[in-house]
Amino acid sequence: MAKTKLTAISGFPEFLPPEQILFAKVLDIIREGYELYGFSPIETPAVERKEVLTSKGGNEKEIYALSRLAAGEGENPNTELALHFDLTVPLARYVAMHKNKLTFPFRRYQIQKVWRGERSQAGRSREFYQCDIDVIGRGSLSLLTDAEIPSIIYQIFRRMKIGPFVIRINNRKILQGYFQSLGIQADQIDGITRIIDKLEKMGTEKVVSELTNKTALEKATAQQMIDFLGNELKTDDMLTQLNSMSQINEQFSQGVKELASVVEGIRNFRVPEASFKIDLSVARGLDYYTGTVYETVLVEHPGIGSICSGGRYDDLASFFTNEKLPGVGLSIGVTRLVSQLIEDGLLKKGAATVAQVLVASMDENRTSDYLRMGTELRNAGIPTEVYLEKARIGNQLKYADKKGFKIAIIAGENEFSENTVQIKDLITGEPIVCPLTDMVQQVKKSLSAQESKL
Amino acid sequence: MAKTKLTAISGFPEFLPPEQILFAKVLDIIREGYELYGFSPIETPAVERKEVLTSKGGNEKEIYALSRLAAGEGENPNTELALHFDLTVPLARYVAMHKNKLTFPFRRYQIQKVWRGERSQAGRSREFYQCDIDVIGRGSLSLLTDAEIPSIIYQIFRRMKIGPFVIRINNRKILQGYFQSLGIQADQIDGITRIIDKLEKMGTEKVVSELTNKTALEKATAQQMIDFLGNELKTDDMLTQLNSMSQINEQFSQGVKELASVVEGIRNFRVPEASFKIDLSVARGLDYYTGTVYETVLVEHPGIGSICSGGRYDDLASFFTNEKLPGVGLSIGVTRLVSQLIEDGLLKKGAATVAQVLVASMDENRTSDYLRMGTELRNAGIPTEVYLEKARIGNQLKYADKKGFKIAIIAGENEFSENTVQIKDLITGEPIVCPLTDMVQQVKKSLSAQESKL
Structure with a gap:
């Protein structure tokens, strides 16, 4: 066609x-x-x-x-x-x-x-x-x-x-x-x-x-x-x-x-x-x-x-x-x-997403956990996307980078076995590992640290 | 015409x-x-x-x-x-x-x-x-x-x-x-x-x-x-x-x-x-x-x-x-x-204004003070209108009522001489007189009291 x-x-x-x-x-x-x-x-x-x-x-x-682009007969x-x-x-x-x-x-x-x-x-x-x-x-x-x-x-x-x-x-x-x-x-x-x-x-x-x-x-x-x-x-x-x-x-x-x-x-x-x-x-x-x-x-x-x-x-x-x-x-x-x-450079274009956090998907069997993390962050008012496709973590981080996310949440077998989560600051590149229960607080802390540097 | x-x-x-x-x-x-x-x-x-x-x-x-409603010749x-x-x-x-x-x-x-x-x-x-x-x-x-x-x-x-x-x-x-x-x-x-x-x-x-x-x-x-x-x-x-x-x-x-x-x-x-x-x-x-x-x-x-x-x-x-x-x-x-x-009554129409506070104008010689009050309230993030026309206080309160303001600020000779201000709750009708310096705090208190009653 x-x-x-x-x-x-x-x-x-x-x-x-x-x-x-x-x-x-x-x-x-x-x-x-x-x-x-x-x-x-x-x-x-x-x-x-x-x-x-x-x-x-x-x-x-x-x-x-x-x-009217195409009026009826007699119209x-x-x-x-x-x-x-x-x-x-x-x-x-x-x-x-x-x-x-x-x-x-x-x-x-x-x-x-x-x-x-x-x-x-x-x-x-x-x-x-x-x-x-x-x-x-x-x-x-x-x-x-x-x-x-x-x-x-x-x-x-x-x-x-x-x-x-x-x-x-x-x-x-x-x-x-x-x-x-x-x-x-x-x-x-x-x-x-x-x-x-x-x-x-x-x-x-x-x-x-x-x-x-x-x-x-x-x-x-x-x-x-x-x-x-x-x-x-x-x-x-x-x-x-x-x-x-x-x-x-x-x-x-x-x-x-x-x-x-x-x-x-x-x-x-x-x-x-x-x-x-x-x-x-x-x-x-x-x-x-x-x-x-x-x-x-x-x-x-x-x-x-x-x-x-x-x-x-x-x-x-x-x-x-x-x-x-x-x-x-x-x-x-x-x-x-x-x-x-x-x-004229007086306003700077920023990210291609309004979301601040990307929850990466490391393990298909843990989808339910990733979705729950997303829900927790959203319930705290933090715009969050959960990566829903199948892709290697490297490609997911590239996606995060292209779109301009500020933080990635990464959890694989190690993290889950220890009830922790990795919070990766995508601007400094620095990862912080913290207890899963502290995730929302730590994300807020990292976001406000980023803002204070602007 | x-x-x-x-x-x-x-x-x-x-x-x-x-x-x-x-x-x-x-x-x-x-x-x-x-x-x-x-x-x-x-x-x-x-x-x-x-x-x-x-x-x-x-x-x-x-x-x-x-x-084009009226194209030029040949167009x-x-x-x-x-x-x-x-x-x-x-x-x-x-x-x-x-x-x-x-x-x-x-x-x-x-x-x-x-x-x-x-x-x-x-x-x-x-x-x-x-x-x-x-x-x-x-x-x-x-x-x-x-x-x-x-x-x-x-x-x-x-x-x-x-x-x-x-x-x-x-x-x-x-x-x-x-x-x-x-x-x-x-x-x-x-x-x-x-x-x-x-x-x-x-x-x-x-x-x-x-x-x-x-x-x-x-x-x-x-x-x-x-x-x-x-x-x-x-x-x-x-x-x-x-x-x-x-x-x-x-x-x-x-x-x-x-x-x-x-x-x-x-x-x-x-x-x-x-x-x-x-x-x-x-x-x-x-x-x-x-x-x-x-x-x-x-x-x-x-x-x-x-x-x-x-x-x-x-x-x-x-x-x-x-x-x-x-x-x-x-x-x-x-x-x-x-x-x-x-x-169907599932959403209720509210006020005809997005402003919450109306600063009334009691005395033309005090315009500067009324405007300053408005500025203070706005600086605290409270949408505020200062009444700028000449009108009796009764008509100003009617205006506030028609538009659905929540609070009126009233200050005349008495209030100015005592460095106070009257904060009138337009829903309960109750007036509170407080020191001018407490105005913003008192307005916030009154607004949140109104909200908690909804």
């Missing part, structure tokens, strides 16, 4: 076990971090109605629609459904639809795959995980919530141990007020903001030239704008300068007030000064942010770009309900993040 | 937070159970190439294909991709594709959504989670692996605390040998097996009548078959009877030997006698099982049907590789399971 051809599908990443185990650990850290702050999980279907996904317009090309193969491209539109639909069953402020996290039908490019996935949190108020939402988000980021990325990072904070009202003061029309602001957002990637010169080419800005104004947005003052000096400019207009002054209040909150949340800063060039391309915006970068690995981003929006669900639902949220694009952290 | 209409999409279930939190807990129990036995996670993309999904044929109607909106309808075909593709980078026996679990484009019926989802484990050998795989699966089932469902259950075990070789002995042609066996599989749902009479109508079987033979398959002997008596029939043919005798060996293994894995039994009527509709098959039912809730099922197959990936890859696996259809367990 002809075999079906197997090749990777570009843009749809798939990990081998060592990467997958690491990826699962990162997801656990994020999930625990979100839950520690009282964000509760929700999950929405992978699909929404097409009209829900397109209610904002502009991204139809990215969206994958579903059709329409097309469905009304399409895969979600982010978790914000589904959240808006969820909150609008269930709002009378939810308690506000509604605090949820959502860790799910999203799909984007882009042509695949290097580093661009068409399927990836997003880890989002959002707090949604009914009518209003305290600015303290904007300050809470950086403390969640801080806590999560500290626990990931990927080196120093800085959460860059800005407020879109400051940008918009400033732009207005330069005589820029309201309908140009979004376009300019999107260009500004590339400042770090493209550098000042290119951004100035793109600004003068693509907008009506003169070069001097563009340069002045970049000088203002790119300035690198310390937090309090920045706030002093912004305050001194408050007369620019109402919008600007409101943004400065909000930013100052968010900074005060961040300090109250005990985020260290070194982990956050005001950066006026952070604009976020997405036009639904209306106030605070965030981006986070790794200090020693700026090339990775922003590892998470988010912000405040006036109204989550205006396409679905007349009720005002302001919110603030954050998204971690974790598939790309983990791939890059592995590539 | 006209609002987009919002209604649920039939067949795509979506939980509110209390159900979602419960669902996540069940997934955690399953995941931990799999990992305890050394099964490691893998994840495959939600999509595969159409030709991979259809390589076995027969289920095209169920498959959702992807197309073909159709893609080569479709959503997976189970996790076995993706596993087969994964193992065949990566086999030289995997270590065998390959033990993986996979917890992912699958999609089936069926017309929606009551209780039938078009999107749901499957939790699968499989062990894949290269060339061969020990029968002990077949015995390990029931011990995993036993351990997981015991921890779920959903009442007594029985793992029903059979071997398809016994069925096939027996059918052959009745003169049933090989090409009829799958059809008959599928009818037999309905025995429990439809009862003897209907199955006999379906067998005589849809196959060439005479009524007497059909009745004799059902009597044999439906007999309710104890495990050892069943094995004795099956052994005494071993002369039937080679196929039958081979099946009996395997079954006896699997039963011995299950006992060695310490699965209690009450939790498993031989049931000759378990056939599993799917034609890829070739040996051991399993189904599990809740003793006191037979209406729920099988809560997990699986079996042994000779060759996982014959469509993709010439290499022989025998395996044994198990699948839990957890979306339907959890919905039914909630409906």
Whole structure:
């Protein structure tokens, strides 16, 4: 029979076990971090109605629609459904639809795959995980919530141990007020903001030239704008300068007030000064942010770009309900993040198994004993595999080594006759012989000795 | 602006937070159970190439294909991709594709959504989670692996605390040998097996009548078959009877030997006698099982049907590789399971928040103190929300009650002036006033007191 051809599908990443185990650990850290702050999980279907996904317009090309592969006679193969491209539109639909069953402020996290039908490019996935949190108020939402988000980021990325990072904070009202003061029309602001957002990637010169080419800005104004947005003052000096400019207009002054209040909150949340800063060039391309915006970068690995981003929006669900639902949220694009952290050596791939102990099988007549040892270790909460095939002990140890087990339990005729067991540390290679009754304790001791050496 | 209409999409279930939190807990129990036995996670993309999904044929109607919602000019909106309808075909593709980078026996679990484009019926989802484990050998795989699966089932469902259950075990070789002995042609066996599989749902009479109508079987033979398959002997008596029939043919005798060996293994894995039994009527509709098959039912809730099922197959990936890859696996259809367990009152929905403690905000000037309390509790690993809005304490306690917090921390002028804090048990309603420095300890004490009362 002809075999079906197997090749990777570009843009749809798939990990081998060592990467997958690491990826699962990162997801656990994020999930625990979100839950520690009282964000509760929700999950929405992978699909929404097409009209829900397109209610904002502009991204139809990215969206994958579903059709029945082989519809029956007289059936329409097309469905009304399409895969979600982010978790914000589904959240808006969820909150609008269930709002009378939810308690506000509604605090949820959502860790799910999203799909984007882009042509695949290097580093661009068409399927990836997003880890989002959002707090949604009914009518209003305290600015303290904007300050809470950086403390969640801080806590999560500290626990990931990927080196120093800085959460860059800005407020879109400051940008918009400033732009207005330069005589820029309201309908140009979004376009300019999107260009500004590339400042770090493209550098000042290119951004100035793109600004003068693509907008009506003169070069001097563009340069002045970049000088203002790119300035690198310390937090309090920045706030002093912004305050001194408050007369620019109402919008600007409101943004400065909000930013100052968010900074005060961040300090109250005990985020260290070194982990956050005001950066006026952070604009976020997405036009639904209306106030605070965030981006986070790794200090020693700026090339990775922003590892998470988010912000405040006036109204989550205006396409679905007349009720005002302001919110603030954050998204971690974790598939790309983990791939890059592995590539840059910031996260180390480990074992190909989640089990720590392999019970080797030396003697077929002792199967019952080996299985009992496995059960005892599992009952003590230690992930354990019993080797169930027939193989020489050398091959079993090779298997243990390839998969990355930490300890092997070995018992043959000698051990059984003396009621002992050999506990082999697979990292140091050292064997310890102990009474069978001490097996679980000794395994725990050896595992924690290994951990303390890491 | 006209609002987009919002209604649920039939067949795509979506939980509110209390159900979602419960669902996540069940997934955690399953995941931990799999990992305890050394099964490691893998994840495959939600999509595969159409030709991979259809390589076995027969289920095209169920498959959702992807197309670009709005392809550019000259672009073909159709893609080569479709959503997976189970996790076995993706596993087969994964193992065949990566086999030289995997270590065998390959033990993986996979917890992912699958999609089936069926017309929606009551209780039938078009999107749901499957939790699968499989062990894949290269060339061969020990029968002990077949015995390990029931011990995993036993351990997981015991921890779920959903009442007594029985793992029903059979071997398809016994069925096939027996059918052959009745003169049933090989090409009829799958059809008959599928009818037999309905025995429990439809009862003897209907199955006999379906067998005589849809196959060439005479009524007497059909009745004799059902009597044999439906007999309710104890495990050892069943094995004795099956052994005494071993002369039937080679196929039958081979099946009996395997079954006896699997039963011995299950006992060695310490699965209690009450939790498993031989049931000759378990056939599993799917034609890829070739040996051991399993189904599990809740003793006191037979209406729920099988809560997990699986079996042994000779060759996982014959469509993709010439290499022989025998395996044994198990699948839990957890979306339907959890919905039914909630409906039948076997799992109780709990709080709408994962946080245990709510720090109330009594005095705006003390925000910094409230936030510090939250940080202290989180640093001790206690999921905590600080109430960030302005609201009267009564409304804050209503919020705590609605969401299901367990403890509220209350501190106003009195408490601050005395360096104390009020810890209110939201289940008993009892307040405890303690020194601020003892807050974390007292919260832990109150939480564990609550737990011990459950």
